[in-house]
Amino acid sequence: MANITASMVKELREKTGSGMMDCKKALQETDGDLEKAIDLLREKGMADSAKKAGRIAAEGVIASYLHMGGRIGVMVEVNCETDFVAKTDNFKEFAQNIAMHIAAANPSYLTAEEVPEEELNHEREVLKAQALNENKPEHIVDKMVEGRLKKYYAENCLMQQAYIRAEHDETIEDVVKAAIAEFGENIKIRRFTRYEMGEGLEKRSEDFAAEVAAQVGQG
Numbered sequence: 001m002a003n004i005t006a007s008m009v010k011e012l013r014e015k016t017g018s019g020m021m022d023c024k025k026a027l028q029e030t031d032g033d034l035e036k037a038i039d040l041l042r043e044k045g046m047a048d049s050a051k052k053a054g055r056i057a058a059e060g061v062i063a064s065y066l067h068m069g070g071r072i073g074v075m076v077e078v079n080c081e082t083d084f085v086a087k088t089d090n091f092k093e094f095a096q097n098i099a100m101h102i103a104a105a106n107p108s109y110l111t112a113e114e115v116p117e118e119e120l121n122h123e124r125e126v127l128k129a130q131a132l133n134e135n136k137p138e139h140i141v142d143k144m145v146e147g148r149l150k151k152y153y154a155e156n157c158l159m160q161q162a163y164i165r166a167e168h169d170e171t172i173e174d175v176v177k178a179a180i181a182e183f184g185e186n187i188k189i190r191r192f193t194r195y196e197m198g199e200g201l202e203k204r205s206e207d208f209a210a211e212v213a214a215q216v217g218q219g
Contacts, residue, residue, distance in 0.1 A: 003030030019174035055186040059086045063095035067103045076192040081185040107158040
């Protein structure tokens with residue numbers, strides 16, 4: 001069997017717009033033959049997902065999910081092109097799974113483009129200081145910072161996060177592309193909100209000295 005490299009997967013992905021794992025599997029099944037892999041993806045209806053991704057998606061559902069007895073709640077809007085697809089159980093299940101992922105992975109943003117520039121600059125400064133403190137040569141520090149920013153995106157941006165239910169190394173972006181192929185329509189995660197009980201509130205803390213004094217006074 002041919003050795004399937006990351007560059008081969010990347011090339012196939014760029015040519016077809018298919019998900020990373022779909023490209024890898026297609027190359028494995030065709031023993032690394034790029035043209036045959038393209039044909040295989042086309043036969044499976046996956047190679048035109050990039051074109052479908054440009055179409056308007058104005059239908060869909062708002063899925064909700066409660067976790068830990070209601071301590072975490074999520075609402076997410078997932079769009080498709082037609083009301084027909086929006087009403088199918090498979091599409092509703094897909095949206096529900098995205099809501100469950102958001103509850104578990106706690107993303108702050110939908111995409112990397114949504115991260116405020118101010119926050120990115122702060123993160124770069126922190127990562128640069130870390131690299132310099134590790135005594136890394138200055139000429140490679142900037143490259144290291146950009147590399148570590150990818151990890152930041154993977155932790156904080158929904159589309160770049162590793163899907164919690166994936167058996168392989170799939171991101172939410174890969175999962176959406178697979179859904180486009182499955183449903184034959186453009187699928188978009190438009191927005192989400194995640195609530196966590198008590199988030200942002202200052203927890204009440206008793207003054208220990210005052211509590212002891214009160215107990216002594218009562219005695």
